[in-house]
Every structure is written in C-alpha cells, then in structure tokens.
Amino acid sequence: MTAPLPSTTPSSRIMAVTSGKGGVGKTFVAANLAAALARAGRKVLVLDADLGLANLDVVLNLYPKITLHDVFTGKSTLPNAILPAPGGFWVLLAGSGMVEYSRMTPEVRDQLQQVIAEVEPRFDHVLLDTGAGISDVVLYTVSLAGEVLVVITPEPTSLTDAYATIKVLAQTQGRRRFQLLVNQTRRLGEARAVRLQLQQVIDRYVSPQLDAPVRLDLLGEVPSDTAVRECVLRRQLMLETVPGCPASLALVALAQRLTAAT
Ligand SMILES: Nc1ncnc2c1ncn2[C@@H]1O[C@H](COP(=O)(O)OP(=O)(O)O)[C@@H](O)[C@H]1O
Ligand SMILES: [Mg+2]
Numbered sequence: 001m002t003a004p005l006p007s008t009t010p011s012s013r014i015m016a017v018t019s020g021k022g023g024v025g026k027t028f029v030a031a032n033l034a035a036a037l038a039r040a041g042r043k044v045l046v047l048d049a050d051l052g053l054a055n056l057d058v059v060l061n062l063y064p065k066i067t068l069h070d071v072f073t074g075k076s077t078l079p080n081a082i083l084p085a086p087g088g089f090w091v092l093l094a095g096s097g098m099v100e101y102s103r104m105t106p107e108v109r110d111q112l113q114q115v116i117a118e119v120e121p122r123f124d125h126v127l128l129d130t131g132a133g134i135s136d137v138v139l140y141t142v143s144l145a146g147e148v149l150v151v152i153t154p155e156p157t158s159l160t161d162a163y164a165t166i167k168v169l170a171q172t173q174g175r176r177r178f179q180l181l182v183n184q185t186r187r188l189g190e191a192r193a194v195r196l197q198l199q200q201v202i203d204r205y206v207s208p209q210l211d212a213p214v215r216l217d218l219l220g221e222v223p224s225d226t227a228v229r230e231c232v233l234r235r236q237l238m239l240e241t242v243p244g245c246p247a248s249l250a251l252v253a254l255a256q257r258l259t260a261a262t
Contacts, residue, residue: 009146012262014116014126015179016049016145020161022132024153025183027055028228028238030129032248035087035239036255042124044089045082047116049141050131051108052101054094060085061235064093069101072111078118087237090123104136116144125258134168143173149219153184154194163198167206170214180216181254184224191221220254222247 017030027050034044048056048068057064064083070076071092085091092115094101101108119126128145130138142148148169152162169175180198182191195218207213225247231238239248 010144011120012146013124014120014128014145015147015149016128016130016142017149017151018130018138018142018165019132019151019158020134020163020165021152021158024151024158025222025228026132026151027059027129028232029149029151029181029183029222029251030127031056031059031085031087031237032239032251033255033258034085034089034125034127035237036252037125037258038088039239039252040255040259042259043122044125044127045092045119045123046085046089046127046129047092047119048094049112049128049137051094051112051137052096052098053131054096056091056129057093059232059235060087060091060237062091062093067093067095068115069095069098071115072108078115082119085237087240092119101137102135104140109140112141113144124262134165139168139172142169147179148175149179149181150216151181151183152194152198154182154186154190159194159198163201166198166202166214166216170206170210175214176212177215177217179219181219182221185221186224191218220250220257222250222254 017026019026030046034046037044048054066076066081071078071081082090128141130141150162152158166178180195182194185191199216202214223246225245227242227245228247
C-alpha cells in the first residue's frame with residue numbers, strides 16, 4: 001500500500017537525498033553538504049529519515065539521547081531533539097533496529113509531516129537523508145520535499161536503481177525534475193556521461209508513458225577519494241578534517257551552486 005501524498009506543495013528548501021541503491025553515499029553527501037552550506041552562512045538541518053536503521057549519528061560520531069522516535073512517541077519536544085552537529089549544522093537523528101518504522105503507518109506519516117512543517121520555517125535548508133530502496137517510508141519522505149537529489153555512482157546497479165526510483169517518483173508524485181549528484185567518479189566527464197545515459201533511458205521509457213518530459217539536472221559530482229573512507233572509519237566529518245581533499249572541494253562547489261540558486 002502506498003501512503004497518500006501530503007496535501008500542500010512542499011517547500012523547495014526541503015531537499016530529499018535518495019538513490020534507490022544503498023551504499024552510494026547519501027549519508028556522506030547529506031552530512032558534508034550540510035557542513036558546506038553551513039560554512040556558506042546557511043542554517044541547515046539534516047533529518048535522518050532512515051527511521052529504523054539510522055546512520056547519520058554514526059557518521060557524525062554522535063550518541064543521541066533524544067531521537068525522532070522520542071518526538072513521535074511524545075517523550076521529547078521537537079526543539080529538544082534538534083541537536084548541534086560538528087560542522088555547524090543541526091540534526092534530527094533516528095534510532096536503529098526499530099522494526100516499527102519499516103512500514104509507514106498513518107501515525108508516523110502525520111508525525112513526520114508535522115515535524116517537517118515545523119522545522120521548515122526555521123532553517124534555510126532541510127536535507128532529508130533517506131534510506132535505500134523505494135519502500136513507502138522512502139517514497140513518503142521524498143513526497144515531503146520540494147527538491148529531490150538523486151545520488152548515483154557510475155556503477156550499472158546504481159544506475160538501474162536510480163532509474164527505477166525516478167520512474168516511480170515521476171509516476172506517483174508527478175515529479176518532472178530531479179537533481180543528480182554523481183558520486184565516486186573516477187575520470188573527467190564521467191558525470192556528464194552518466195547523466196546522459198540515465199536521461200536517454202528516461203526519455204525513451206518514462207516520459208512517453210507520462211506524456212511529459214522528465215528532466216535530470218546535473219547538480220554536481222564528487223570524485224572517488226580515499227579520504228572519504230578514512231573519515232567514515234574515524235567517524236569524522238570530512239569537510240572539517242580534510243577540507244582541501246578533492247571530495248571536500250567538490251562538495252563546497254556543490255553548496256555554492258545551491259546557494260547561488262536560492
Ligand atoms: N566520493 C567517495 N569516495 C570514496 N568512497 C566513498 C565516496 N562516497 C561514499 N564512499 C564510501 O561509501 C560508503 C557508503 O556511504 P554512505 O553515505 O553510508 O551510503 P548510503 O547512505 O547511500 O547508504 C562510505 O562509508 C564510504 O566508504
Ligand atoms: Mg545512508
């Protein structure tokens with residue numbers, strides 16, 4: 001069963017970071033893009049929308065006493081659950097191993113919508129770091145965002161899953177524009193080639209079915225960089241520890257493109 005969509009048009013300040021495939025870099029990108037936006041003077045919140053299998057706390061080396069689960073169950077107020085993260089941005093963290101969040105119930109749906117409606121006016125950017133897949137939890141989370149950032153790697157499995165995600169979102173949510181971030185590129189021009197490949201499949205199989213063009217904008221690319229894995233292993237924010245490495249510089253450029261546009 002698919003969760004019904006929210007009735008209001010989501011704000012473009014809310015950006016869902018999604019991909020279909022797991023392990024492509026969504027959480028890494030969300031955390032470091034948030035840090036880059038914060039450095040550019042923006043007030044940023046990252047919400048861990050992987051409600052039952054959270055990762056953001058691990059990447060940021062945070063041990064939260066209060067998570068979204070406490071807000072949903074009335075054990076905490078929302079302001080108390082919004083925590084400062086290294087990098088100068090804010091986070092709303094989730095729990096891990098919580099099977100009750102493997103499906104979207106009407107209660108969680110309403111609570112998540114309410115949380116996002118409450119935080120939206122207080123931040124310049126709200127990033128929703130989704131889990132993998134196209135479960136109703138992921139699709140509903142994306143439906144609350146005005147912009148969708150699809151993270152892909154040049155691997156065929158990532159492309160296939162991104163294609164499936166875009167197709168479903170175009171069909172079920174009427175989305176016609178997606179921002180693309182190609183992560184873990186290995187050579188110059190690879191991101192453009194990946195975007196073109198995906199766009200061509202969409203032009204051929206998705207747009208005709210919907211009778212409307214579906215467009216992918218290449219927001220940017222992040223090169224494959226050994227510093228990323230080292231930072232994840234040490235649970236350090238890359239933008240703070242190695243701000244000059246190629247992946248950090250790419251994320252700063254990405255944040256500049258976003259701040260120039262809004
Ligand atoms: N640009 C990159 N270069 C090298 N390794 C990367 C890069 N981006 C991500 N990774 C690796 O991929 C792993 C998974 O990233 P993660 O953000 O947890 O993926 P997801 O949230 O999509 O499941 C990271 O722990 C890191 O080791
Ligand atoms: Mg993740």
